[in-house]
Amino acid sequence: MNKQIPSSDSINTTCPYCGVGCGIEVKVDAKAQKLADIKVKVLGDKTHPANFGKLCVKGSAAGETLSFDGRMLAPQFKGKTVSWSSALNTVAEKFTQVIAEHGPDAVAFYVSGQFLTEDYYVANKLMKGFIGSANIDTNSRLCMASAVVGYKRAFGVDAVPCSYEDLELADLVVIVGSNTAWAHPIIYQRIAAAKKQRPSMKIVVVDPRQTATCDIADLHLAIAPGSDANLFNGLLASLGQNEALDEAFINNHTEGFKEAFSHAQILQGDIHRVAKECGLEVTQLQTFYRWVREHQKMVTLYSQGVNQSSSGVDKSNAIINVHLATGRIGQVGMGPFSITGQPNAMGGREVGGLANQLAAHMDFSNSEDIHRVARFWKAANMAQSNGLKAVDMFNAVATGKIKAIWIMNTNPVVSMPNANFVRQALQRCEMVVVSDCMQHTDTTEVADVLLPALTWGEIDGTVTNSERTISRQRAFMAGPENARADWWMLCEVAKRMGFVDAFDYQNVAQIFREHAALSGYQNNGTRDFDISGLARLSDEQYQQLTPMQWPVNVENPLGTKRLFSDGKFFTPSGKARCIAITPQAPRYKTDAQFPFVLNTGRYRDQWHSMTRTGKTAKLMAHRDEMQVEIHPHDAAEKGVVDGQLLCLQGKTGDYRLIARAQVSAKQRRGELFVPMHWNRQFASAGNVDALIPAVVDGLSGQPEFKHAVVNVQPFKSAWQGVIFSRQALKLEGIAYWNKVSGKDFSRYEIAMEQGKEALSLHELQAHLPTLFGAQNPSSEWLSYLDANQQQLRMAQLVDGQLQAVAFIALESHTLDRNWLGSLFAEPLAAQQRRFLLAGRNSGAKETGPTVCSCFGVGLNTIIEAIVSQQLSSAEQIGQALKAGTNCGSCVPELTEIIAQQQAKIKELTSA
Structure with a gap:
């Protein structure tokens, strides 16, 4: 290495x-x-x-x-450091023993959409071709499995037909179940730029929440959760009623249309009924349906709001039906476009990383595909049928059917539904192997064997994005000395299990060539995924590979922008299938015990379980604490005020999530939104997926993360506080804590619960020095206790340098957290020391919560500029403060801030 x-x-x-x-x-x-x-x-x-x-x-x-802080630095077994040889032998021996005693289905791999394609390929080949089980699934099951099945039902293959430029060339873009502005910011910026250039372009956002994406929307359809299929069934019926179907395309290139249309006409042919089912006004539907009729160039961009559902496949096919019925596919500015959440979810689909797939878009339902892959791999022990999908896989771990599991590059104890059940299942498993770049995650906590992995910047290979573009991910630095690439670990275990010849790869280029060759093996145009044009790349050509959209073969040596332009599909008839859809309501309904619908999703500056983004203060600045978004009317009924701590509980058991209330009219009444990122490394009780029941789509196995039911109660605190500390703190016994990474410190928002043996302020005063590390003999202590006001403030300094500072009171403090954080950068000046326990610098202006992370521009700074300079657009704010001029992700928030300030001015003027 x-x-x-x-x-x-x-x-x-x-x-x-x-x-x-x-x-x-x-x-x-x-x-x-x-x-x-x-x-x-x-x-x-x-x-x-x-x-x-x-x-x-x-x-x-x-x-x-990229720092090595928190990295896993050596292989470990049962908490002790071991050599690579010892760790790999342990894994291989245990897997071999379990297979010999219980058969190949007693072992499993759980992998990741953050794998490189070459890693994915080797893992899939080892499990399906040589271990002989299809028990390999991926966290991509949680984000796009329903889209995969929807495409396969309609087109015969899992193929995204569009390119990103279609979003710019469309006259109508319908964004469904995606806060694109936060989840896929660059795509949002491309759409926004296209609309600015062509104001006649229409944008419709279909989402129960009013998100940042709505900033560019001409129409926001705040549908009832789960009613997407009703909406698109109704659209299909309306197109037929208004003679807006493409009869020629339907007759020549589709099958099943009559049944699909008849079904939609019967169930959702009445626009008033659809409006009621979707929780919309009839006039909103009329506008949407009219725009679809008037704009032939239409792209429907859909993501987790569609996929993460117990009927996600049907929702996907309801969307595709509309495109097939109007011939809006395979042409410029048209198509049903599923956009994936992870960097290489598509690459995983290509190599067969899902339990119900074979490599190179082949399938277990076709016996010849099974034999073909076995012949190519020279695999005598080829799996013959689907393996266990993610939820079923961890259920099998819980029951003991799976006795050894290798989890790679993912954190299922955070991200799986009913997450506490997954934790408990893994704790009971005979052997849990986890390969990860980070030492401490919720999943590494329950592992027997830990294998240190290289990560971005250190790894080499390819990824495929949402528009089928294959790109190189190149190493530009070395990782920790004992970290290794995932493909290398897999190959070494495979060799130790007796599969030397099949896994004797020397580099990733060799793996990629084999992957490309398999895609073209006995293909002859019968399979959509074909990159055989890249199968003869030399190592040097592989290193120089430029982005290319598949298929890449003899017919398309430079790649392919759009699929199905010729109206031919990969079904037995060559025609696309329209699917009759009967909309299904979400599994759980609200009731007196659980009166709120819970929706989950992403924050703008965070990624998955924050193992990477949580390391940088810049990305923690925008949303540094977990929040529960709740409608003002619901908050009033519950006696909840903005910033108050709340407790959420659901149907999954005793787990209680604690987070701060964010009162927002952007929520529908009776619905809550909670971000998906927090976990045991960043909060005491912040894993929202522990509240999500393991309800899945029966066709795709994708869990329903967008619709759980919960109750909400205020968290009753004995006291609350804020602690800044250079060293990590162990806060056992504190019911609520939330950790934020700063440049030279960590900040902890904390709260002690009433009736839980809460310490008094005098007891806290005695306890804090121990917590901070009072054993340092040169520590200087500053302390302030006001028993009447119930306030305690303490600080620890060493040689004039701030080590820790704490503010404790009955309720949360109004402090200048940005200023306090800045005090850790250098020894305290006399004035800083004077105002330290006040929690704010006297006379200094507070910047407020960060809005623009790129340039660190706070809310108060923006408001002051708007008022003093009479700014009226995001562009003017950018000129004055630079905010929004780099990545543009904060532009929707800048627009909202301007609108709020203009409304305040208008209110004052009218008064």
């Missing part, structure tokens, strides 16, 4: 975050004397077709997440 500090040349790679797959140019500062000191400059790759040089704030800050 190369451990040399790299040169300062620019290296082109791809972003490690969402499925947009943005190109990144990395410039490495080679002046560092050791690897841990390497600094990099991250820029957008202007030549990459996904982003053309633009990056969101997560991508822009990727270089700030």
